[in-house]
Amino acid sequence: MADSFISFDSVKKDYQAGEVTVTALHDVSFQIEQGEICVIVGESGAGKTTLLNILGGMDNLTEGRVTVDGAEVSSFGKKELTAYRRNDVGFVFQFYNLIPNLTALENVEIAAQLKKDSLDPATVLEQVGLKDRMGNFPAQLSGGEQQRVAIARALAKNPKLLLCDEPTGALDYNTGKAILKLLQDTSRSTGMTVIIITHNKALCAMADRVIRVKSGTICSVQKNEEIIPVEEIEW
């Protein structure tokens, strides 16, 4: 198991809130293989976001061990974490988090310029189907288009891992589907590891691996044998 792409080993995370210690995660252990689409699903407050934070290099853990592509992320210092985020992780937010006064292209560029082997922003945008909207500002784009830009931004860095936090949470049904399709296609075509965090169980159907989280710990890790194309998923 040690050579899994991503490996969580007995991860524990405590938050210090004044005198009180709140344990957000405990005994979290799982592996994700390279090129998989993994959906982490759980209720609000189950610890999804904490998991995401740790995986995305935004937060430290209290105990346990996390490795990504052989590197022990759990032992990273601040600087190494920044480098990790910069080079290895692509992030897609629920609310897109585009920079309002940058055009679509520029929003991609801002990520692309962070890394040497980044992809050409225009090409990536073209790939996500926004060839004609490149010069538009986020405010001039629809939610779906914005999320596409966000995905393009994440992809442009050519990361090892694409982390998506409720990518469809702010989108309507159809647009959401289209985005999921984009993610699935991207994973399939580029072999990129995609981790989608959501509370929507319906999304489990499109995943290679489903990790369920409940009350701060993993309740199941499941390999999906019958993957359903996104178009066919209903919720």
Add this chain to the structure above:
Amino acid sequence: MDRFSVKMLLRSIKGSLGRYLAIVAIIALGVGFYAGLQSSQPAMLETADSYLRDQRMYDFQLMSTLGLTKGDVAAFRQLEGVEYAEGAYFADALAVLGSHEEPYRFMSITETVCTPYLTEGRMPENANECLGDAGAFSSDDIGRRISISDANDGDTLGLFEQREFTIVGLAKSPRYISYDRGSTSLGSGSFSGFVLLTEEAFDQEVYQEILLYCGLPGEMYSTEYISARDKLEPEVKALLNSRGAMRYKQLRSEADKELAEARAELDEGWEEYHEGEEEVQKELSSARAKLYQGQKEIDDGLAEIEEKQKEIDEGWEQIPGALQEIADNRAMLDEKEKELQQGKAALEPAIAEIQAGEQQLAQGKAQLEATKNAVLWPLEQAIALIDGQISQTQQEIDALDPEDLGYQTRLAILNARMEQLQGRRETAVASRDSAAEKFAPQEAEIAAAEAQLNEAKAQVAAAQAEIAAGEQAVAEGRAQLDAAEAEIENSKVTMTEGQKQLDEGRVQLEQAQRQVNQGWEEYEEGKAEAERELADGKKELEDAEAELAQAIIDTDEKLKLEVFTLNRETNSGYVTFENDTSIITAVAGAFPVFFVLIAALVCVTTMTRMINDERTQIGTLKAMGFSGRVIMRKYLWYSGSAALVGCVLGFVLGVTVIPWIVWYAYNIIYSYTTLKLYFSLGMCAACMAVALLSTILVTVLTCRKELSERPAELIRPKAPKAGKRILLERIKPLWKRLSFLSKVTLRNAFRHPSRVMLMMLGVGGCTALLVAGFGVKDSIADVPDYQYGEISRYEMLVNYDPDVLDTDGKAEVLWKDRADAWALSYQVNAELKTDTESHSVKLVAAQGTALKNVVSLQDGSGELEYPGKGEAVVTEHLADLLEISAGDQVTLETDDGDSLRLTVTGIAKNYLGHYIYVSPETVPGAKNNAAYLCDSSEDGGEGLAAWLRSQDGVSYVSLTLREKETVRQSMQSLNMIVLLVVVCAAALAFIVLCNLTNINIMERVREVATVKVLGFNPGETASYILRENLLLSILGGAVGLLLGKLLHRFVMELIQVDYMCYDVRVSALSYLLAFGITVLFAMAANFAMSFKLEKINMTESLKSVE
């Protein structure tokens, strides 16, 4: 406001304390700066004014070349409008305290006007004590003795009754509110301080000045004061003139009397001299005569002696001959005696014969006589009877009285008797005579015998007489010979005696000759001495004559009456204080505008941000049914309370701290008392009003827009502001070339125009303030350097009296060996006139070639050609004042009364004073009276100057070093003002930058979190946000540089003075410094903000949009 609202408000404030404090701070800063600067001048003026009133600073200072008397003082005391008048003495002298000899002004302590302000110790109680200048002496000096140096000239020393004084206290004098103690020809050229003495310490006949305190209304410098003073001035002048004339008359008559006395004395002296001369001549001549006489006597004496000697010698020779003769004569006498004895014997017989004849004759005679008598006697009787009867008849005739009857008859009877008598007598006489005639032959015979006898007798007697005579002659001859012999013996004795006497006489004469010779010597000596004495006397008299002539001239000179009515405007401290404080007013007037604007903008952005932040809350409240007014009230209270707190804080700090700082700054120059704070309720109210109104207005305007929206819209998140392309993007080639992040920065930077404005104003204002602050310093502080470094290249200016050190090189000899270069010139004050205006100017006539080495005449482009005959170069500031440009014709009227028509050929740069340069031939009869000297010695010419001051004919030496130092010192206070400006600018920049950055960051927390997630390292994150700040700061700074230039010009315009031309410019260094400091402030603000960025949690990016 209800409890709930209060709670909400307090919570709001607590939640956004930074924001709240930003408003408080900017308003405090604005109000504080404004109120502080505004109240600085009034505070200083009030302080100065009350100080001057307390000490009763003179309103008029009266002086006269002839001095002022107690009577004058009394007269002025009577003048209406004058509250106090007091006479005062002063004297300038070098004095020694410890081992330092320095020039001081000694003044008498006045009790009613210009009273000293005792800071330490006590007032002097007697003439031995004094008060020291608190600005020049320290408390340690109390009890020490200051003594008037022996190096002073006699005139100066004579002004003092005392020569040594014990310092018993320190005092300030309202005459000297600045540190400047004035200049003097003594010592270093400027007074080290003043010393106050009692009146008794001065030995002066009259007061040097009368000080008037009139209790005029109005504050110092105010028009009220000036007009009141101007109204009084003519009366004061008139009185002074009349008193002066009186004094002149009195002194003139006294002087004339004295001169006349001196004349008389001198004349007497001459008379005495002449008398003395005569007497001496007389004495000399009499001495001479005496000497001659003495000589002659000696010569005579010698001659006599010689003669006598000869006689004696002859005498000795004659003696043998004489003796021989005597012997011969003796023999002859013996023979003669024998002959006589023989004759005697022969006579004996004849004598006997004669005796016999005589007996016979006597007998014959007696017989005849007896016959005769017998015949004649009866006849004679008859005659006698007749005579008796005649005389009786005569008697009867004579007794007859012619008156009696019968007179004629009786007379005829008597006469007939008489005739009868007469006839009878004649007959009687004839009868007697005929009887007598009968005896005549007998009587004849007897008479013949008698005659024969008498003849014989006579023959015998003759022979006898002859013999007796012979005997007599022999006896005599013998006696004579005996005598001769005796005489010879005698003469022998005498001659011996004479010889002895002669010898003695010779010795005496020799002695006399010696005496005479000595007499001559003495005479010559005496003569020489007398002549010398006379010459001395004459010399003395001639000297006295010259002295008198000089005294007459001097008296005329001394008695030149000139009176001066000075007012406070001739007091250097008084004047410079106004100038200096007006700088603050200028600053106070110009700068606060910024602050109001900036405060308003800070308020706008802050409130906008706050309302945006609380959008949802507002929506919710609105949805719950609160009215817009109630909701707005919270924001009004928020901003209003911030404004109020800021205003109060700012005002209190401003009016106390800033005047204090300014006062402290000026303390270097003006130190007389402690500052009185100036508090104006009006100003406070105005500040409050402006602060409150502007914040409330801003709040209302900001809120109104939001509150007009429907609650539904409000509850939903505000659509993010659309990105916009900026102008720069249109310039494709440039835009393309920019780095990606630069583009982002640029676009971000210009997203919020109001913030850009605020940034520009805040940062630009900061830079502008700095530029202006440094610029003011540049423009003023470097003036002496320019003036004395670039334009006036000389080290000293020597004024001298051309009559003493005339032009033929006598002056130049003084410094020939010590100065490196010099230029002689003729300098005189003049009035330069154009057709419309005129201005006073100093005329300098010098040779261009010489002047070139010491004064640089240049305009901006280069060296000016030196003017020829009838041409002139005018200095810049004057040219500006009179609107003169090259080629213009001007008229120059010198104080000597000459009027010259000149063509201006150039305008020369110059900063201090006004000059017009011409060539010597332009001014007829110009005599050089001043010299510019270059002295490269290490002491900056102090040594040479001190030496020159001691020379005759040198009237004044001014050292550029000193002047530079003086200006420099007053510049020190500028440094404080500049520092104040820098601090304020810093505060301004800091508040604005922090506030803006804070808002910026708050607004872009998501963005920041996102880029962090994207993998921006902290540095990149910071620069992503703060680069905008930096960019805007730089832009703002650039704008500020421009703004600063304008502001600087404006300020300089406000503080313009006549005699000084500021070099209105800001040095590159100042621009650089201002810009650098601004950027530094910006970076400091960024640095502070970067911590805030650091703290932003990445998980913020995951949060939903509010």
